Amino acid sequence: MRNRPEKAAGETGARGGSGPLPAGNAALLLLAVLAVPCVVATVLWPVATFAVTALFTTLARTLWVGHRLVRRRRSARARAALRVAGFPFVLAGSLLTALVWPGLPAAALAGAALWLTFGGSLPPHWWEVPAPVALAGVVFGVVCGGVLGREIERIGAELVELRKEGLRALAVLGGFVALCSAAVQAIALLV
Secondary structure, eight states: OOOSOOOOTTOOOSSOTTSOOOHHHHHHHHHHHHHHHHHHHHHHSTTHHHHHHHHHHHHHHHHHHHHHHHTTOOOHHHHHHHHHHHHHHHHHHHHHHHIIIIIHHHHHHHHHHHHHHTTSSOOTTGGGOHHHHHHHHHHHHHHHHHHHHHHHHHHHHHOTTSOHHHHHHHHHHHHHHHHHHHHHHHHHHHO
16 A cells, blocks of 8 residues: 555656756766767877866866855855856866876876786887777776765765766766777777
């Protein structure tokens, strides 16, 4: 015996099926559109995987730090002015902190994966060999995405008005791009 009322046959839920996309889905759609050129760039030049992951990690951190910077301002005009004026400084600070954490541990693990893939030594032009570089890019992306995703969860408890879904998706987009690039490289090796 269920205590909830039954839905009518044509009813789709609290939100109609023809309405606009929710904020979380719109963010995911935008990130998917951003992922396509990034995957193409990383397939053409596998070392770009590290730059793409670093870019998305830095942007995610910049967005939540910028949100944290203006959270106690009441006026929308003051919040907008502070975000615009502070963006270069927040971006620079986010880049420096992303280089240290998660950049250094992720780079160390990716370097170890690259070194192990090459059998314990790096050849002179290691960046021209796509498969091991793609594997190292996947390791780098997964570590960066995992660390930053955990930071977003931790900071989300403090900043309840922060939209965590979009930031979390932005944080893991670098790893997703690396994984897609590796899949394309694997298919290219098989064909």
